[in-house]
Amino acid sequence: MTQNEHTVSSEHSHAHVHRDDIGAKMGMWLFLFTELLLFGGMFLMYAVYRFQYQMDFKIAAMELSVSMGTLNTIILLTSSLTVALAITAIQKGNKFLAVLNLNITIIFALMFMVNKYYEWSAKFEHGLYPGSDEMLSLPNGQIMFYGLYYIMTGLHGLHVIIGVIILAIMLVLVIKDKITSDNYVKLENGGLYWHLVDLIWIFLFPLFYLIH
Amino acid sequence: MDQNKHSEHHHVTGYGVYILVWLGLIALTSITVTVAGIDFGMVALAVAMTIAAIKSALVINIFMHIKFDQPIFKVFLLVSGFTLIVIFVLTFFDFTYR
Numbered sequence: 001m002t003q004n005e006h007t008v009s010s011e012h013s014h015a016h017v018h019r020d021d022i023g024a025k026m027g028m029w030l031f032l033f034t035e036l037l038l039f040g041g042m043f044l045m046y047a048v049y050r051f052q053y054q055m056d057f058k059i060a061a062m063e064l065s066v067s068m069g070t071l072n073t074i075i076l077l078t079s080s081l082t083v084a085l086a087i088t089a090i091q092k093g094n095k096f097l098a099v100l101n102l103n104i105t106i107i108f109a110l111m112f113m114v115n116k117y118y119e120w121s122a123k124f125e126h127g128l129y130p131g132s133d134e135m136l137s138l139p140n141g142q143i144m145f146y147g148l149y150y151i152m153t154g155l156h157g158l159h160v161i162i163g164v165i166i167l168a169i170m171l172v173l174v175i176k177d178k179i180t181s182d183n184y185v186k187l188e189n190g191g192l193y194w195h196l197v198d199l200i201w202i203f204l205f206p207l208f209y210l211i212h
Numbered sequence: 213m214d215q216n217k218h219s220e221h222h223h224v225t226g227y228g229v230y231i232l233v234w235l236g237l238i239a240l241t242s243i244t245v246t247v248a249g250i251d252f253g254m255v256a257l258a259v260a261m262t263i264a265a266i267k268s269a270l271v272i273n274i275f276m277h278i279k280f281d282q283p284i285f286k287v288f289l290l291v292s293g294f295t296l297i298v299i300f301v302l303t304f305f306d307f308t309y310r
Contacts, residue, residue, distance in 0.1 A: 022282065029285055033292040040296045047300065048307050066245065073241050081234040084225070084275045091224045188277070195276045202267045206260035210248035 021185040028189040032196050035159075039200050042152050046207060049144045056141020061211035063128065064149070065119065069209035072115050073201065079108035080198040083167070083191045090174065093181035102171045105194070109164045116157055149208055156204060159197045166190045223280035233274045240267050 050057050086101035127134030130150055135143060170190040173179045179187045244263040248256060273279040278286060 025281070026284070026288075029288050033288065036292055036296065040299065044300055044303055048303065051307070066248070070241065070245050074238060077234060077237045077241065080237075080271065080275055081230055084230045085227055088225055088227055088230065091222070192276055195271055198275075199268050199271055202271070203264050206244055206248070206264055210244065210256075210260055212248055212251060212256070 019183070019185075024185045024189060025192075028192050032192060035196055039152075039155070042148070042155070043203065043207075046148050046152070049141070049148065050207075053139075053141025053144060056139050057145050058211050060138075060142040060145035060149075061208060063123070063126075064209050066209050068115060068119050069205050072112050073205045075108050075112050075115070076198045076201050079105045079112070080195055082108065083194045086174075087184065087187055087191050090179060090184045090187055091181060095174065095177075098174050098187075099171065102167060102174065106164055106167050106171065109160055109167065109194075112160055113157065113164075116153070116160075152204060153208070156197070156200055159200070163194050163197050166193055223277070225274065225277070225280070229274065233270050237267055237270060 082101040082105040086098045086105065089095075089097035089101060123129065128146060129135065130147060135146060138146075167190060170179065170187050173186060240263050244260055247259050247263075250256070252259065272289070278289060
């Protein structure tokens with residue numbers, strides 16, 4: 001973007017560096033749309049089966065812990081806040097605050113995964129995992145619910161793990177001054193990815209945990 | 213180039229704005245959890261989805277900066293959102309009338 005070209009060319013040390021931050025962001029958004037359609041297909045499948053098996057979905061959803069889901073929602077929302085704060089901090093040239101907020105974001109992301117681990121292992125102990133005898137003895141609608149639950153929260157969890165890796169790389173780049181107050185598009189794009197993870201959870205949470 | 217001069221000041225969102233949005237998101241989460249406890253039947257789903265939509269609008273506009281970015285990003289978003297809606301509507305036509 002012109003803004004950055006101006007800033008960059010005004011500094012003699014980087015006089016010939018050409019950057020296209022708008023282009024970088026566009027690329028990121030295009031990628032996010034492919035993610036949207038990937039999850040969109042699953043939400044579509046969920047919608048159709050929920051209408052087909054309304055009672056079964058209701059009964060199966062009782063097994064999920066609302067408090068655990070709520071806790072994870074709050075964790076993800078807060079981590080979205082801290083990554084946004086990290087971007088503002090770096091824009092204002094406050095490296096310390098940016099590093100601090102990125103660290104908090106990563107810790108929250110890991111907390112989310114720890115909760116997920118406990119949640120899933122409790123289900124596994126009850127014999128509720130794809131293909132188990134317990135699960136196959138359930139009515140079709142409930143098998144469908146758990147199948148969708150595992151694939152959708154599982155794919156989301158995979159995104160959380162990838163997000164942690166991306167955020168960790170951003171953290172290193174901030175520490176090494178590769179991301180600075182006039183070159184932060186990488187951090188912005190990393191943040192966009194993390195917000196997408198949050199966005200998907202905003203829909204997963206009521207659809208799986210809050211059916212009564 | 214000259215036109216771009218105006219947008220040269222990259223919009224920096226203040227810490228306070230983000231914290232306010234976060235408080236709003238937490239409030240909406242507690243509303244959606246509370247409402248889910250009451251049995252509204254199919255209305256409950258509509259309420260839950262509306263709240264989720266408001267929450268995503270907040271995240272997309274403020275956290276993801278769409279509100280302050282170039283209009284082209286809004287166009288991107290509308291096109292992909294519209295595509296998703298078309299897919300949903302067509303599928304439900306098939307599902308409802310088969």
